[in-house]
Amino acid sequence: MKKPWRNKLFHALLLMILSVGAVSAEEIVMVFGGGYPPFYTPDLNTGMYIDFLKRFEERHPAFSIQKVQLPRVRMDAWMKTGKAHAFSLNSIMFIPEPLRDNFCFSDPIWETTDHVIMRKGDTFCFQNPEDLFGRQVGVILGNGYGQYDPLMASGKITAFRVASTPQLYQMLLTRRIDACFGNIHADPPTMEANHFALDRFVFSRHPLLSFELVCQIQNTHAHFQKTLNRFIQTSRATGYLKALEDRYSHTRYLTFDNCME
Structure with missing residues (x-):
């Protein structure tokens, strides 16, 4: 003979266990x-x-x-x-x-790694910080760039600080800057999301930072x-x-x- 009260008790206990698990x-x-x-x-x-x-x-x-x-x-x-x-x-x-x-x-x-990003057809060789001396480089306002921060503060690298990465791409393509700093993972999807074709840019083979x-x-x-x-x-x-x-x-x-x- 079936005992409905046992089924009810079982379901009540199961609900209690699930509730405790969710709360915990x-x-x-x-x-x-x-x-x-x-x-x-x-x-x-x-x-x-x-x-x-x-x-x-x-x-x-x-x-x-x-x-x-x-x-x-x-x-x-x-x-x-x-x-x-x-x-x-x-x-x-x-x-x-x-x-x-x-x-x-x-x-x-x-x-991940940060790199120098340049215009296609207008590149230079970057292998060490001195390769950026005297150049106009775009960076994001508020971001840190390790050993390059004091070089920008001293004026050895001329930094143009902007609020967004799409601004950097536009400045680079319109020749207002010689290069910008970007990330190997983050910048490509950001370029595509903002309708900048990847083949208009060249990334330095040598990273800025890792x-x-x-x-x-x-x-x-x-x-x-x-x-x-x-x-x-x-x-x-x-x-x-x-x-x-x-x-x-x-x-x-x-x-x-x-x-x-």
């Missing part, structure tokens, strides 16, 4: 900028890093990532005050040394860092990180200069 997911407030293609689009719906985080949440349901989009200055402020638990993608080299002890960092997720992209995390959330690191290590071992990069990268469509070491 720890929310991680993670700050993002206005867009960092191909890692994440301005709407935070697609990109290498978005796919990466989706899979992380699937594999580790104990964490729920709350994405908060902010201007860069406020991203840093939220991290400084602890309002945010994590900074989506950053590089340790761009964080002032006195502040680094306040945070822990994930293992490197991807490595840096690793990591997730910056509050020291109070070292447990999240440990779980994320295990996921990064597994994703690298299985080829998932490489597959994401291959899927989203535009590097194969770029033209590089002919300068050799």
Whole structure:
């Protein structure tokens, strides 16, 4: 003889278990900028890093990532005050040394490089900082460029600072500047999104900077860092990180200069 009360009890217990599981997911407030293609689009719906985080949440349901989009200055402020638990993608080299002890960092997720971008048919050979002396170079206002910052501050490199990357491309094509600084991952999709043909530009074969992209995390959330690191290590071992990069990268469509070491 069937006992309906047992079925009701079973379903009630199942609902309780599911409810507890949903409530127990720890929310991680993670700050993002206005867009960092191909890692994440301005709407935070697609990109290498978005796919990466989706899979992380699937594999580790104990964490729920709350994405908060902010201007860069406020991203840093939220991290400084602890309002945010994590900074989506950053590089340790761009964080002032006195502040680094306040945070822990994930293992490197991807490595990227900044390059000199020139007009096609009007290139020069870039292999070291001295090759930029006396040239007019476009850069993004507020961005750091490592060893090139003091050279621009001293006037050895004439810097034109603008608010957006499309402005840099337009200035370059209209010959208002000799070159601009750009990123091997981020600039190609930005060019295409703003209707600048990739074949009008040449990237330096020699990079300006090479840096690793990591997730910056509050020291109070070292447990999240440990779980994320295990996921990064597994994703690298299985080829998932490489597959994401291959899927989203535009590097194969770029033209590089002919300068050799």
